Amino acid sequence: MEEEGQPLSSSSSEKKTQQEAPSSYTYWVRGVTNDAVPLPAPRKLTSNDILSSNSAQPTTQLGSVWNRAGTWEEKNLNSWATQRIKELVMTVDSLELSAGKAQISDLSKCAGDAFLVTVRNKKRVGYTYEITLNVKGEWIVGEEKKTIKGYLEIPEFSFGELDELQVEVKLSEEKDFSHQDKMQIKQDLKQFLQPVREKLLQFEQELKDR
Numbered sequence: 001m002e003e004e005g006q007p008l009s010s011s012s013s014e015k016k017t018q019q020e021a022p023s024s025y026t027y028w029v030r031g032v033t034n035d036a037v038p039l040p041a042p043r044k045l046t047s048n049d050i051l052s053s054n055s056a057q058p059t060t061q062l063g064s065v066w067n068r069a070g071t072w073e074e075k076n077l078n079s080w081a082t083q084r085i086k087e088l089v090m091t092v093d094s095l096e097l098s099a100g101k102a103q104i105s106d107l108s109k110c111a112g113d114a115f116l117v118t119v120r121n122k123k124r125v126g127y128t129y130e131i132t133l134n135v136k137g138e139w140i141v142g143e144e145k146k147t148i149k150g151y152l153e154i155p156e157f158s159f160g161e162l163d164e165l166q167v168e169v170k171l172s173e174e175k176d177f178s179h180q181d182k183m184q185i186k187q188d189l190k191q192f193l194q195p196v197r198e199k200l201l202q203f204e205q206e207l208k209d210r
Helices: 010-020 047-055 078-089 179-208
Strands: 073-076 095-097 100-119 122-141 144-158 168-171
Touching (some): 078 100, 078 122, 078 179, 100 144, 122 179, 168 179
Antiparallel strands (some): 100 122, 144 168
């Protein structure tokens, strides 16, 4: 016990200073008074509220319903595109050749991809395909009609590149024809390229309109 009149020790002074110093932390408690603004209460949305919210959305919403935020969305259109290309090219008319005639008999190959991308309420379409068309017809040698069969191979083509479309002609039955006849038949069958291009342009437009 310290005697009266003696100075306080340094440790006692520090404790006293800490006790007397005001606290540096403050906090606020809302007291409930009669004039206080009431706290917001949850309210269930009515059908009118939902209709008002929907009417504020853009009327030209693209893409899926869930994608209202306009984020990236890609839709695979392979099934539709493959079927549509086949339907269109099979409507190409037969051609009169220099010494006969021929028609497209089948679409033996149609491989590729088609897609529709929606980003920020804007859409973009694209595709890449390659096809092989079977052709058959007849070729007159002298007074004799001979059957011709072959293939039109159209290598890979993409959206916006149909002006550069190419075709390679192959004959499956060549033994009955002379070299000159075979060259002429192949040259004549290349005439299918233009009507096929027109059908693919129609396909491209339909893809853009989806």
